Amino acid sequence: MNRIKNLTVNKRRSQRKAVFLLLIFEFLSLSLALIYNIESIKATDFITYLALLVSTLLSTMLLGRISKSDGILLMIVNMLFSIGVALIYRLDPALGKRQLQYYLAGLVLFFITYFILKAYPSWHKLSKFYVGISVVLFVITLVFGSYLGGAKNWIFIGSISIQPSEFIKVPLAFFIASFYTHYNEYAKKPFGKYYMNLIIYVFIGFLFLQKDLGTALIFFGTMILSQFVYNKDRKLILVNMVAMVLGSIVAYFLFSHVRIRVATWRDPWSDIDVTGYQITQALFAMASGGLFGSGIGLGRPDFIPVAESDFIFSAICEEMGIFMGIAVVLLFMILVYRAIKISLIQKDKFYSILAFVIGILFALQTFIILGGVLKLIPLTGVTLPFISQGGSSMLAGFILLGCLQYCGEEIKYGDEIND
Template structure:
């Protein structure tokens, strides 16, 4: 018995030692990267030490996650690693954007804990599906009325110097809506037309996104609906119907929206108009190829040649100056994040939170695949961000809200030999 206790204590010590090593790596990598960037950009030492101190507090605060949430903090560690890679490159491209990204990150960490404790405080989340629909429709209507066209889509609300993207935040009530539907599946389908409830609501959301011409987010919503039905729905008719609907919708979008036709043409052959429509994607491909395995080094490449490199094409900037190995590391980190979400879903006994964890994992996976596929010219480019890496407050804050939800879903779950304190 004593040997078992000693072994368990050794496992715990090794686990926390490994996580401390990861935290040290995160902080060291960020310190060295920012030091190089601040030297290249000739930014004052005061700014450097100020923002380094903020990052030290925030990064090291992840050690409190397991104590405050009583769940594993590996999710926050993964996101911190993604963030350190992204913010270093954003600072290198545009220091003012880098400062804002740090501020959004601080707010995001606060929202992470707030979300966790709100979910813990109330227990009615599976019973208010209509509330999620009302919130989502309200945000869609506000976007249509007050929204501004950027990049061909009307998906931003701009108020003086403040702007945000409502569709990023709608992902949160969408995930909750799908989870509440399947948590009360038998009750809902027993009502007239109850089995069509989720189908109708999500297709209505996608209709709003078509009106806004925000087809990247529409694709994410479609993907979430199809994958959740594949896992939880007994009637396979819905899956076939939605796949056909997605194909028809894509064809309609091609003929209805000029910017979609341009993006498809650019995807098929960007070289014919390399100085105009094909300029962005070709520069991104040149950047990825020129970096090689280990990159040119921070400040020694030309990612600033890529339009909007700090947002849509930040992956190309990372692979140019940090190498293909860093690009592979980014992809692996996202794979681990999605894997953990699915593992939480399989382990969680509560149907609502199990489904919620699955939906969050799918949202992260789809968004990552769509933007990386577009940047690498695997699929036509769509205007979505790379979670936790791309510059942008809406994406960062909504991502941390979803992460807080996922952290709560992991509460009191044991993973093999791991024990949550």
């Protein structure tokens, strides 16, 4: 009994130390950005800054009281956000302040998502609802969307911009989890085992119409990796991989912006002043930063177009160093590792699969954008989760994180679906 009590006390002490170190990290990172912009910031910036520190502390303490699940998830995301917002604030204080507001809204959505999942016990039965809401969002985007960066994936309402494809990742994860939870039931129906394939191909078809190939790649990858783990039909996986390759070839010939991105990936130096300017400046920035970086405010990440969004990793490496870039990659690896660990220890089949799919979504999105920035693959228009500037990505990420947080709980219902 004393041993269990001591373990509990030690766990609480470790959590307090982790929260304390996190607050110091956030304080230092944001203070550097504020000091650099001291002449242009206003009193409201300091209020928002204090709100961030207070909300981080309160959210971590509240989570420890209401959830018995993994308390590290939120702290990992807080660290990733702190690194990103420090650079965004340094590049543009107005964007930095807006990013802080997105973060606060994301925290609220994180807890709302957690409580909604806790309140309703039958999420595994709503596969048609997940498909329906996804299709509605796709149709709304096609009808009311605007082109930006070659893809029709943004909806503008006054000064507010929304990217629905970011939010569709949430019902996608739930749909895959629901399908494999009831896989034996689907398999008994004619062509039932291909139901998930058909639905996701419809989603990818919508993304092709929107020319949003980065998100299409994430959907394809999520489907294939889920099948690799939960489906014994290896031929189906091979067919999907071939379809992905053929789809990429078709997209190359159909869309001019894809051909430009591939040409830029192959040889950005041949047109360094126009199409290759962004990627070459990003490579120059990472090289000039070295191992320890030039220091916040001492580099020139403003030479990189859209540095606060698509190429924020390059800005981090330039001013904070390659070591900080490696730290960012390791934080994402820990986040994905914790998701897979939750999947392995969760006894409820639906939430086990959901945790795995969410981890895969985070992993694929991170790999695709980092691969593009490092010139390993052609650049796509996806964001770096919790770091890049953008409200849709931030809010959708926190919704998925809230789902993942609940997946780590000991589910006391739904035993009928575990056989």
